[in-house]
Amino acid sequence: MHDLRNAIHVIQTRSGPAANTSPKLVEEPDRYLHGEWSDSILEVVGHLGEGIGGAVHAVKDTRTARVLARKTILTREGPLKQLVRELSLISTLKHVNIIRFYGAYMSPSSSEVKVVMELCEGKSxxxxxxxxxxxxxxxxxxxxxxxxxxxxxxxxxxxxxxxxxxxxxxxxxxxxxxxxxxxxxxxxxxxxxxxxxxxxxxxxxxxxxxxxxxxxxxxxxxxxxxxxxxxxxxxxxxxxxxxxxxxxxxxxxxxxxxxxxxxxxxxxxxxxxxxxxxxxxxxxxxxxxxxxxxxxxxxxxxxxxxxxxxxxxxxxxxxWNWKFDVSSPISTSGDESSPGA
Known part of the structure; x- marks a missing residue:
């Protein structure tokens, strides 16, 4: 558990706000400058599904009103070594085709680790x-x-x-x-x-x-x-x-x-x-x-x-039947797909 706490501390250092930043929301292409995470600032707004090790929810950052994804991992149900490794790994990845990772924190009881990531509204x-x-x-x-x-x-x-x-x-x-x-x-x-x-x-x-x-x-x-x-x-x-x-x-x-x-x-x-x-x-x-x-x-x-x-x-x-500018074409290739009526 000590290694897990240390890993989360390192991750917060990597993904948290840079020094001397304004307290207002700042966004960069590969990170969301947020400060510390906790249950008190994240409001659950929906259930997204189940991932490896735990449930995934849509949560709203009450400081910015931005909706994010949060994965809850039960520390008692998985090897801590693997969990430490996964958190350390995803905190270093920055690519347009890799889900963005914004931080992690432990529940007060230390029985859960909660990982905060970008929300992919288009689903899987x-x-x-x-x-x-x-x-x-x-x-x-x-x-x-x-x-x-x-x-x-x-x-x-x-x-x-x-x-x-x-x-x-x-x-x-x-x-x-x-x-x-x-x-x-x-x-x-x-x-x-x-x-x-x-x-x-x-x-x-x-x-x-x-x-x-x-x-x-x-x-x-x-x-x-x-x-x-x-x-x-x-x-x-x-x-x-x-x-x-x-x-x-x-x-x-x-x-x-x-x-x-x-x-x-x-x-x-x-x-x-x-x-x-x-x-x-x-x-x-x-x-x-x-x-x-x-x-x-x-x-x-x-x-x-x-x-x-x-x-x-x-x-x-x-x-997903979202509103969109109907004048914008799907494709210019002639073999476009049809999601259905």
Whole structure:
């Protein structure tokens, strides 16, 4: 517990206000200058869901009226060493595609640690996918391409820090109000030792074969999970057979050819050869032949992101029925997605 208190003190020093700042709210691109956090200044305004280790709520900073996200972690239910490590890790990460961390504090009883982060109003990619399926819509290539690039940019940043996420899946991919991808939940993240890792943590259905087989793995395993998540998104279904028991699913992933993107006869347009190749490359079984994030970011399908503008703010607004300027186009690429009626 002493190590945990020390870690939180260091984190507050990193993420708190700079010396001699004005007491009024100051915002910078990568931090929210706030002072000390406590239950007394954070008002719960909604429940956002469950993350690894605890519940996540929307909370309002009563000093500024800004709404943030707060994750509550029960210290008695998880290894303190891992918790210290996670808090120390996320306090150092600053990237547009990584969720912003604003601080942490302990409850008076020391039974809970509360982590304060930016609120992603667009919710998770899992929630977005479910919403679109309910409305009988679909996600087209132009939107999927922007989402894939955001995930990979976040992973490339982690790789530059010698880190691996290890739990890339739709529920850990958040979207801001303007549609920007934010990777979250670093509870199982690990440092790379000579670019490899060796522990069996994460969500089994999105794991690369080498992880299931208990082999050494690297950031390339996160690329597999990215490809699988994008495949699930555009196909509107989990890529593996329904109804498999957990052990049978692991056996299927490790022993069967990887799933691929196939054309849907009910859609008017087939998928492009470029997105099919991107999925195929991401789901390369041999990890030594699977690209790292910076390599697959150069894939021709991803490269189109810079040439074909997509208004992600309008797209996410349509998903959640938010008000938005209807004169602003979703895309200029001709393959825009439809969130549904």
């Amino acid at each position: 990619l899992q929630a977005v996918s479910e919403r679109i399926r309910q409305r009988r819509g679909r996600v087209g290539e132009s939107v999927a391409r922007v989402l894939a690039e955001g995930i990979l940019q976040g992973l490339a940043y982690l790789h530059s820090k010698k880190l691996i996420h290890r739990d890339i899946k739709p529920s850990n991919i958040l979207l801001s109000r303007d549609g920007t991808v934010k990777l979250c939940d670093f509870g199982v993240s690990g440092e790379l030792v000579q670019s490899v890792a060796g522990t069996f943590t994460g969500t089994a259905g999105y794991m690369a074969p080498e992880r299931i087989l208990a082999q050494e793995y690297s950031i390339r395993a996160d690329v597999w999970s990215t490809g699988l998540s994008i495949l699930e998104l555009v196909q509107s279904r989990f890529p593996y057979p329904d109804g498999l028991a957990p052990f049978d699913l692991l056996l299927h992933i490790s022993a069967s050819p990887p799933p691929q993107l196939e054309d849907d006869p009910t859609l008017s347009l087939p998928w492009s050869a470029a997105i099919k190749d991107f999925i195929k490359l991401s789901l390369t079984v041999d990890p030594s032949s699977r690209p790292i994030p910076t390599e697959i970011l150069r894939h021709p399908w991803i490269a189109k992101t810079k040439k074909r503008r997509v208004n992600m703010a309008r797209w996410i607004a349509e998903v």
